[in-house]
Amino acid sequence: MNFLEERILKDGVVKEGNVLKVDSFLNHQMDINLFDQMGEEFKKRFAGKKINKILTIEASGIGIACIVARHFNVPVVFAKKSKSINIDGETYVAQVESFTHKCVNQVLVSKRFLSPEDNILIIDDFLANGCALRGLISIIENAGATVSGIGIAIEKGFQRGGKEIREAGYQLESLAIVEEMDAKNGTVTFR
Amino acid sequence: MNFLEERILKDGVVKEGNVLKVDSFLNHQMDINLFDQMGEEFKKRFAGKKINKILTIEASGIGIACIVARHFNVPVVFAKKSKSINIDGETYVAQVESFTHKCVNQVLVSKRFLSPEDNILIIDDFLANGCALRGLISIIENAGATVSGIGIAIEKGFQRGGKEIREAGYQLESLAIVEEMDAKNGTVTFR
Numbered sequence: 001m002n003f004l005e006e007r008i009l010k011d012g013v014v015k016e017g018n019v020l021k022v023d024s025f026l027n028h029q030m031d032i033n034l035f036d037q038m039g040e041e042f043k044k045r046f047a048g049k050k051i052n053k054i055l056t057i058e059a060s061g062i063g064i065a066c067i068v069a070r071h072f073n074v075p076v077v078f079a080k081k082s083k084s085i086n087i088d089g090e091t092y093v094a095q096v097e098s099f100t101h102k103c104v105n106q107v108l109v110s111k112r113f114l115s116p117e118d119n120i121l122i123i124d125d126f127l128a129n130g131c132a133l134r135g136l137i138s139i140i141e142n143a144g145a146t147v148s149g150i151g152i153a154i155e156k157g158f159q160r161g162g163k164e165i166r167e168a169g170y171q172l173e174s175l176a177i178v179e180e181m182d183a184k185n186g187t188v189t190f191r
Numbered sequence: 192m193n194f195l196e197e198r199i200l201k202d203g204v205v206k207e208g209n210v211l212k213v214d215s216f217l218n219h220q221m222d223i224n225l226f227d228q229m230g231e232e233f234k235k236r237f238a239g240k241k242i243n244k245i246l247t248i249e250a251s252g253i254g255i256a257c258i259v260a261r262h263f264n265v266p267v268v269f270a271k272k273s274k275s276i277n278i279d280g281e282t283y284v285a286q287v288e289s290f291t292h293k294c295v296n297q298v299l300v301s302k303r304f305l306s307p308e309d310n311i312l313i314i315d316d317f318l319a320n321g322c323a324l325r326g327l328i329s330i331i332e333n334a335g336a337t338v339s340g341i342g343i344a345i346e347k348g349f350q351r352g353g354k355e356i357r358e359a360g361y362q363l364e365s366l367a368i369v370e371e372m373d374a375k376n377g378t379v380t381f382r
Contacts, residue, residue: 058250
C-alpha cells in the first residue's frame with residue numbers, strides 16, 4: 001500500500017452514492033507535504049517522458065498540479081470553467097460533465113498557452129467517468145500538442161474512465177485506484 | 192522595482208476598464224518559479240507571525256497559496272465558490288462580488304477546517320475593491336480564528352480595498368501595488 005492509499009484509509013470518508021470524501025487533505029484542505037510526495041512519485045513514473053508543461057482543471061486540480069510542477073520544473077496551465085472577461089481572444093473549448101456538481105461546464109484554455117511544440121502532462125485529483133480528462137485531452141489535441149502522460153491522485157476503478165483512457169493508448173498513472181467502496185462499513189478496497 | 196513588478200512590466204497587458212492581464216504567468220498559465228519567489232518574500236514579510244494555515248479562494252489563488260505554503264510548512268484551505276455535494280455538514284459562508292466575473296458568489300469553507308486555535312495567512316492573486324478579502328476575513332472571524340496577515344500578489348492601489356483593510360488594522364502585504372494603468376499607452380505605474 002502506498003502513501004496515498006494509506007492516507008485515504010486514515011482520513012477518507014465513504015459516503016452513499018459512491019462519494020469518497022478526501023476534503024481534509026486533498027481537495028478543500030490541502031496537505032502540501034502529501035502533494036510533494038505525489039510529485040516525487042509522478043516524476044518517477046513519467047521518467048524519460050518529454051514534458052514541458054502541466055495542464056489541469058480548476059479548482060481542485062490546481063494545488064496538486066502546482067506542487068507536482070516543481071518536480072518537473074515546468075509551468076502549469078489550468079482550464080477555466082466559465083468565460084470571464086479576463087479570457088479574451090481565442091480559446092480552446094471542451095464540454096465537461098461534473099460528477100460532483102451534476103452539471104455540464106464549458107472549459108476553456110487560451111490558445112496562447114498551448115502550441116504544437118508542447119508536450120503536456122495532465123494532472124487532476126479524481127478520475128471517475130473520465131469526462132474532465134477527455135475534455136482536457138481534446139483541448140490538447142485540438143492545439144496540435146502532445147499528451148505525454150496523465151497523472152491522477154485517486155481513480156475510481158469501478159467507473160469506466162480509466163479503462164477507456166488506457167485502452168486509447170495514453171500512459172495514465174493513478175496513485176490510488178479504488179476498486180470498491182462500502183458506505184455502510186466505511187471500507188475502501190484498492191486495486 | 193521588485194521581481195513581480197518587473198515581470199508585470201515585461202509580460203502584463205493593460206486593457207480598457209482597468210483590467211491588468213497577467214494570465215501568461217499568474218492566473219491562467221502559472222510560473223511556479225515566480226510563485227516560489229513570492230513565497231520567499233512573504234516568509235520574510237510575515238517573519239515572527241504565528242501562522243499554522245493558509246486560506247485562499249478558488250480558483251486563481253490556489254496555485255500561489257500552495258507554493259507559498261511550502262515556505263511556511265502549513266496546509267492550505269481554499270474557499271469554494273458554489274455548494275457541491277462534496278461539502279456536507281456545516282460551512283462558514285460569505286457573499287463575494289467578483290470584479291472579473293461581474294456576479295455575486297457565495298463562498299464556503301467547511302467548519303471542520305477552521306477553529307479558534309488557527310492563525311491564518313490569507314493569500315490571493317488580486318486585491319481591488321476588497322470584496323473577496325472581506326469575505327475571507329469574515330469567514331475566519333466567524334470561526335473565532337485569527338487573521339495573522341494577508342499576502343496579495345497584485346493590488347490595484349487606485350481602488351479602495353487595500354486602504355480600507357489596512358485602516359482596519361490588518362497586516363496587508365501586496366508584492367506589487369499598481370498606482371496607475373493606461374490602456375492607451377500600455378503603461379503601468381507602481382506605488
